């Protein structure tokens with residue numbers, strides 16, 4: 174895209190926005206400071222239960238994963254952090270990894286424990302981890318989480334994300350109430366080991382890998398447990414972890430109302446936990462979610478800074494780096510659109526019961542082409558005008574394949 178085209182479209186948009194009383198520079202600053210973490214497991218080919226098709230040039234180790242995120246950070250300026258999954262990403266040399274991340278200007282976002290797999294563990298999680306009927310298995314799972322905290326402390330992380338696959342496949346398989354109690358007790362032990370300046374992000378998911386019952390299936394169960402843990406435990410919303418047609422923006426509003434929103438895992442889905450690129454299927458829903466987020470922060474329900482942002486997607490068809498560039502762009506666009514909502518007008522419509530007017534206000538913001546703002550925020554931060562174009566022009570994937578090989582496989586699912 175030519176630079177002068179960008180300048181012209183930015184000029185036209187700022188005229189339009191200032192007519193609505195909005196300050197373009199203020200918006201650009203806000204967009205520029207919004208950073209979204211990238212998970213270490215999203216840089217290789219994602220598998221399904223039917224197989225996995227390699228992409229070529231996948232990162233072979235943690236250093237190479239950091240290099241990929243460093244590239245994203247440099248060209249998009251929309252990410253400045255990595256979220257590690259243990260045991261997939263145990264650093265062999267902590268100092269080296271810290272140095273590498275610092276050189277690439279990358280922070281360590283929340284650490285993810287993994288008790289949905291049990292590779293290398295003496296006891297199996299086949300029948301559950303933190304919820305297991307066997308106290309020794311629960312102990313092993315608690316200790317794994319404590320180890321993850323220790324690794325995270327060394328790296329400078331400030332959060333532990335817990336997602337549990339625990340549940341059952343058949344009626345009668347599990348004692349539903351006891352499983353919840355054991356899970357709560359296990360999490361209480363983990364919470365005791367949480368440093369004072371850390372938070373615990375408790376993720377929920379209705380089904381998969383278990384299909385009859387999941388111990389923490391929804392935001393309500395997660396919130397109930399968090400309340401029993403303490404104020405540093407909050408609910409993590411993964412956009413793909415809802416039954417079809419769930420009103421996610423309402424969940425966001427409710428959690429913010431209770432100061433209980435820990436953070437986000439961005440992705441998109443058509444049916445279940447599809448882990449598709451954010452904004453590729455339901456961009457209007459993403460916009461409405463951001464409307465609740467920006468409004469909740471503006472009205473001081475919960476501070477913006479207290480919420481963690483991360484992409485959690487799986488790339489089975491696209492080049493992961495291209496997909497992440499697209500996702501970072503979509504998220505920034507949804508955020509920018511939520512910032513141009515005429516709040517006063519909307520409040521007025523709500524007071525007067527003007528349903529038509531309220532819809533007009535939201536649609537007006539949603540249909541505003543905010544891309545010039547997002548581009549300008551990126552350029553002013555030192556990023557590329559067109560990151561995807563740059564990635565293709567520079568033949569980054571081809572270079573990765575030459576350097577790393579065609580059949581490399583990154584750790585992950």
Ligand code: RM4
Nearest residue numbers: 285336376411446485586
């Ligand atoms: C789960 C959940 C977790 C992620 C794993 C890989 O469905 O979304 O956040 O760590 O997948």
Ligand code: MN
Nearest residue numbers: 376411438485
């Ligand atoms: Mn997730």
Ligand code: MN
Nearest residue numbers: 411413414446
């Ligand atoms: Mn998921």
